[in-house]
Amino acid sequence: DQQDKQNSPSLSVQEGRISILNCDYTNSMFDYFLWYKKYPAEGPTFLISISSIKDKNEDGRFTVFLNKSAKHLSLHIVPSQPGDSAVYFCAASGTDNTDKLIFGTGTRLQVFP
């Protein structure tokens, strides 16, 4: 089973502070990584991505960091807002010349006032 491992099933953060979500992977052939956000009873929505040739990608309040040697991916959200409360999935692709994604198990983020 190649599912990425998201280290914390849940995370609780105060509004305005930084949220850090982590994801470890085992397959060194992955070369593209994505983060998705999912609200209950809805489909995931794409948030941010990073290619393996980079170690950081930033988009507004969201920054993704990639440490290839450690096979570790993280998503930083700063400042966190209550609307960020959702389940976040990391995903990876690139092992077999398709765009199939391997998803992590998800981290539930709760941002409280």
Next chain:
Amino acid sequence: DGGITQSPKYLFRKEGQNVTLSCEQNLNHDAMYWYRQDPGQGLRLIYYSQIVNDFQKGDIAEGYSVSREKKESFPLTVTSAQKNPTAFYLCASSPAGGRPGETQYFGPGTRLLVL
């Protein structure tokens, strides 16, 4: 508005019954996917199709079947052979299959429950 629609939102299946979940996209995407989500788990790939009239098994294809007769449609049938069908089913599409890094866009999902 362009997007992916899934129907129905909720579906009930009786023992021994086949049911079909609909997925339609008007994004002109070549590739389409079906995933299953169970509590506490990530999304697992059931089937995918990179082009019309072609589809491939994913990681958990047993008990499911698909067809891709039209670019915009990718229905999933949950057969009676699927012993644990209760889950949240998600359909996705991407612009061009076969290219790593393509972002996938998801529909709202169908929750299947067994009576």
